[in-house]
Amino acid sequence: MASSSGSSSSSKSRRPASSRSNPPPQASSSSRPQPPPPASSSSRPQPPPPASPSSTPPPASPSSTPPPRASSSSKPPPKLPKEEIIVDGIAKTCWVKFSQEATFALYTPFIVCVASGTLEVETLRQCIAQDVHFLKPFDQAFELAETYAVDDDDRRVVNKLRKITKKKLNLHDYFVQEWGSDVVKDTTPNPATSKCIDFLSDTALGKIDGIKPLSRGFTPYEKTKLAAYILGAMTSCIRLNAYIGKEARGIFSEPRYNKWIQNYSSNSFQDFRLQTEKVLDKLSEALTVEELGIVERVYSQGIKHEIDYFLAQPLIQKAIVPLSGEHNLEDRRLMIFSDFDLTCTKVSSSASFAELSVLTARVSEQISTENQIAHMTSSDLKKSWDVISEKYRDGYERCIKKLLSTEKAVKKFNYEGLRKALEKVSDFEKKENLKVIESGLLKGLQLKHIKHAGEVVKLQDGCMNFFQTIKKKNAVDVYVLSYCWSGYFIRAVFTKGEVDDVKVHANDLEFVESVSTGGIMMKVQSPIDKVEAFDKIILESSEKGNDKKKLLSVYIGGDVGDLLCLLKADVGIVLASSSSESLRRVGKRFGVRFVPLFSGVVKKQRERVEVEVEGSSSTWKCLSGIIYIASSWAEIHAFVIGS
Structure with missing residues (x-):
């Protein structure tokens, strides 16, 4: 069962969505106009009020209308309203907006191999040569920016940044000394480098x-x-390299690559990045909303060109990323598993059903017609949902607290001990679901309204894009294992995103002539049910495979109920959020280690070199006792699928 109330909880599938909002920003002392922040919207999906049997649910109305496009005249327009001002500046706004794109650069084979210390020296030589080809027009762009800057202070700062850029060419001189030859003399810009150069040159000329x-x-x-x-x-190029240097620093110490990593992770380079961002903010103070949009566009294009630049580096050895790459699936068949509530969605599905049942009763009261839940008013329904949710949350927290207090912490991973402990959670979940059935709260819901509620549910950023992209891969099966009361609801979510062939293992509401009776056909309602479904799928897939390939399973989750599946999968990934705190507390009690995904991937890349020497087929294995933590669906996408 999942909570349907509006208060928060540490348990993922029990935690109802909250609509958090930040206090309004203070007005900037600058008179510059700035673009409005993205329109906020509640994280709780708002299903439409059920209509009469002959009608269909109305489409969701937009929460706001876009602001009018500003004029691009030579004079800055009047100052925008206070709430539309971006206090932190355009540089930070751009990074926050496009930082998920930057994640794809971090997971390129070149960067992973550099961070792991396994990159072939010849590849690094070629990269340094391409760097030199790119840094020269970079210097020229700074020169033009200095020329265009009207303010004397701006010109002085840009000139200083230009001098720092020239010093970066010294990195090339260092490697010439190390290698005893100048590889730049023997190379020309590759196509990706040429595109970077053209992009920078065209921007500098206003093209x-x-x-x-x-x-x-x-x-x-x-x-x-x-x-x-x-x-x-x-700035986008500088910010991206500073980010990569910081993330790659300290995972492994390999003398050949330390200089390259240290160059971008050093305090001096971070300071260089900050100074560049400050200049961008100052130059953008008087720009219109439309012109700030152009800054955002070239910033995004800069990151994409950098990603292509890293992808173009000629790798000699096999890389562990992307996981779905052909080189990783020569002898293995990829399978993707995912939880649903608050892993894919921003609100638990039970909250959507609670809202839908209340709205159904409310509309019935307004049109004065009898329906399946006429025995309860909308007010009584809401109170009943609040009571049952609160009791569930309190009971769940007591259940987890009791589990943690009675189980002694161990250092060595203990899967069987964890499974036995989670049987208590399973018993609790089944009792709570029985209470929902007996309450009759789900009685009277129409199938078409459940479908529409699924179509408008709000998903985690990047989630649907991941599934849409992975399904384009040949022979990749995708499964969703969920406590959700309606597999039909889940299918509606994915069908709306044109991902029709996801295999859903969940519960189902009981219907008579497309109207729910209040009963639930229980199939997946506990951690044990989930892992048994997972094991069955793996077994059946292993038996039916004609290509004799071993399976490579990835499970994505975020709740205590996902723990066993995360550990049984070859790669278990949990999304970092407050909703996964209980999962981590319970897992650590039984010796489970939680490792940041990028750090884990870098270490696996190093292991791959070692296992290839030993003749082993893969470094990813189930029941390793390790679960990887990803910051977002974009990071999972970058790791599994790549750019």
């Missing part, structure tokens, strides 16, 4: 898609605007 080319006699405001566009393109 940007969607904007009018500047005439020769452009105004000081137009000069400042162009300088901001140049800094937008350059």
Whole structure:
């Protein structure tokens, strides 16, 4: 069972969604106009009120209308309303908006091999040569930005940044000394490097898609605007490299690559990044909403060009990423498993059903017609849901607390001990689901309204994109294992995203002529049910495979109920959130280790070199006692599928 109330809990599937909002930002002292922040929306899905049998649910109305496009005149427009001001500046806004794209650069084979210390030296030599080809136009772009900057202070800072860029060319000189030869003399820019150069050069000359080319006699405001566009393109590259250096630092110490990693992770480079961002913020102060949108666009394009740049580096050895790459599936067949509530969605499905039942009763009261739940008013239904949710949450927390207090912490991974302990949680879940059935709270829901509720449910950022992309891979089966009361609801979510062939293992509501009776056909309602379903799928898939390939299973979850599946899968990944706290507390009690995904991938890359020497087929194995922590669906996407 999942909680349907509006209060929070540490348990993922029990925690109802909350609509958190930040206090309104304070007005900036600057008079610059700025783009509005994204419209906020409640994390709780709002299913439409059920209509009469002859009608269909109305589409969800947008929460807000987009602001009008601003003029791109030579004079800045009036200051925007207080609530639309971005206090932290355009540089931070861009990074927050596009940081998930940056994750894809982190998981490129080149970066993973560098961080693991397994990269072939020849690949690094080629990369340094391409760096030099790119840094020269980078320097020229800084020179043009300095020329366009109207303010003397801005020009001085840009000039200083340009000098720092020149010093970066010294990294090339260091490697020439190390290798005893100048590889740059023997290379030309590869296609990806050439595209980076062209992008930077075109931006510096004002050749940007969607904007009018500047005439020769452009105004000081137009000069400042162009300088901001140049800094937008350059800042994205600098910010991305600073991020990669920081993430890769310290995982392994390999002398050949330390200099490269230290160059981008050093305090001096981080300071270089901060100074560049400050200049971008200052140059963007007077830009219109539309012009700030152009800064965002070139920033995003800069990150994408950098990703292509890393992907273009000629790798000699096999890399462990992306997991679904052909080189990783030569002798293994990939299977993807996922939890649903609060792993895929932003709110538990039980909260959606609670809302839908209340709305169904409310509409029935308004149109004064009899229906299946006329024995309860909408007010009584809401109170009943609140009571049953609160009792469930309290009982669940007591159950977990009792489990942790009675089980002695162990250092060595103990799967059987964990499974036995979770049987108590299973008993609790079954009793709570029985209470929901006996309450009759789900009685009277129409199948078409459940379908529509699934179609409008809010998903975690990047979730549907992951499933849409992975399904394009040949011979990759995708399964959803969930406590949700309705597999039909889950299928509606994925069908809306045009992912029709996801195999759903969940419970189902009982219906008579498309109206629910209040009963539930229970199939998956506990950690034990989940892992038994997982084991059965794995067994059947192993037996029916004609290609004799071993299975490579990935399970994505976030709740205590997912623990056994996460551990039985070859790769278990939990999304980092407050909802996974109980999972980690229970797992650690039985010797489970939780490792950041990137760090784990880098270590596996190093192991891969070792197992290839030993003749082993894979470094990913089930029941290792390790669960990996991912920050987002974008990170999972980058690891499993790649860019």
